[in-house]
Amino acid sequence: MCAIYAEDEQTTRPTDRRRPVVEVHDLVRRFGEFAAVDGISFDVIEGEVFAFLGPNGAGKSTTINVLCTLAHPTAGRVLVAGFDVTAHPKAVRRNIGLVFQDQTLDDRLTAQENLRFHAVLYRVPSDQVQARIARVLELVDLSDRRYDLVSEFSGGMARRLEIARALMHVPRVLFLAEPPIGLDPQTRVLMWEDVLRLREEAGVTVFLTTHYMDEAEYADRIAIIDHGRIVALDTPEALKAAIGADTVELSTTDDTLATAALERVGYRVEAVPEGTRVYVEKGENAVPALIAAAGVPVRSVHVHRPTLDDVFLHHTGRQIRESHAEAMIPARVRAWHSRRR
């Protein structure tokens, strides 16, 4: 655990998991009259994976740019790693890792040369550079490509090298601006494995923006942003739980009888074309009782849990533009992720 941070002298931690590493108070960012970010406040806690989820134009990039000192706030106060982004931008930059949407590697250089370049610009002490190069390459599983030219890397490998590079100077927060769209499913899996592993092994706090539901799903906490405002902020589970119960749809030999029987026992029910819809706390657990209470033979059962899409719909009245990305949900990562919890 927390290998990179093992000897933190600057903050005399043993990592305090409740300590905010990003603090945003009433942040406003205007372009002319238009408020792209319209008064948002939130904290990112040390060691968590925090996702900013929202549709196109919601203000995700604008927010991340302010947090990374690439844009000035119009109003409000933003502290990153304890430093004010306006007053001490260089101190902030020394303490954050940035992975942009577009590639920013020099592909005529080798992986090692790219990392070394970064190390010098970020003032990594010379005697630590070699050890860190080895360490970050190990973290993203690229140790065997250390001396290869980046021009020979696949898109996914280059992406992982960028993450490794962003970790060279041991940042307190790693910012991932919109993990890109053009990556193949396997690469996305690897990327998420990396991100989650970084948090586990290096104790890195990760702040990412995305408009993919499935990606936000991996985060410890999600802020849903729309029209420059945070409309909801919580763990994925809590967000889903907050908008209501699971629903179980029963198709029976006689739906009218079943509906009446379930209503009599006290379930909240609704007749739908498919049969009977029942609102319950925990869908899967309720199924046996429901089948027993229906009183007629049950043909099929369908349990529906609220998705982040439902959450978004609930808070904004609109559906976030879902893409084919849903089909790419990396099952391997998901399994890995749930094991972790």
Add this chain to the structure above:
Amino acid sequence: MSTVPLRPMIAQRPETVLRDEARTTGMVWLRELIRFERTRTRILSGLIQPVLFLIVMGYGMAGLVGSIEGFDFKKFMFPGIMAMSVVTTAIFSGMSIVWDREFGFLREMLVAPTSRASLALGKTAGGATVAAAQGTIMLILAPAIGVHLTGALVVEIVGLELLMAIALTAFGVFVATHIERMEGFQVVMQMLLFPMIFLSGALFPLNGLPDWLTVITRLNPLTYAVAPLRQVVFAAQHMTPRAQARFPSTVEVFGHTLSIGAEIAITAGFAAIFIALAIRGFSRTE
């Protein structure tokens, strides 16, 4: 997974700031060298153009101008061609920032917690080293043209090339920081680089030009960078007075012949101005 004990960043002490900035400049310089060394084709193509000029113009004009007591137009041109090679490479290197921007690497540099001046200086130093190297490679042609080389002369040539290269690379950096896209690069090359080279005395003597052109050549920074190079080369060639009169190597301003020291000082002055502009341009780049 192995655990390497790594120390995180400690707040910078003032006395280490300068050293860190110098390391940054050195790293940016090194990157330019690595890239130069890895692009052999660029080194080669950087040779082809000057050689073409030397052959086409050198031999073409040689017939017209003739040889004066063993000294011909090819020998006159040779220092100018070296200068041309240095200048082209220098401006190209400085302007490679446009490529860095296009391929994203510029962003990696710009967001780093480092002074922009260190980056601009590194880029300038790197480009200048590469340009001087490219110019020095031209010396392999000297025997074929009949230009006599001595150890001291080579040292003088390299020194003058470096000075010229620093000025022009900084100029390229400055221009590049004011160009958003690739198309602008072509325009600058056409509108600026070639006129500068043609009106610098690199390819033909500047005497006997119409007054208005003479004024332009005297305003051209390159004029003062090319002249010293030619003077040191000529000084080692045992020219007769007649040849010297036919192939002048000095620059006259307001009727005064500039000394080599004055020319070097003027070039150094231009270099300082361009470096300042390059730093300013880099600092303002987003």
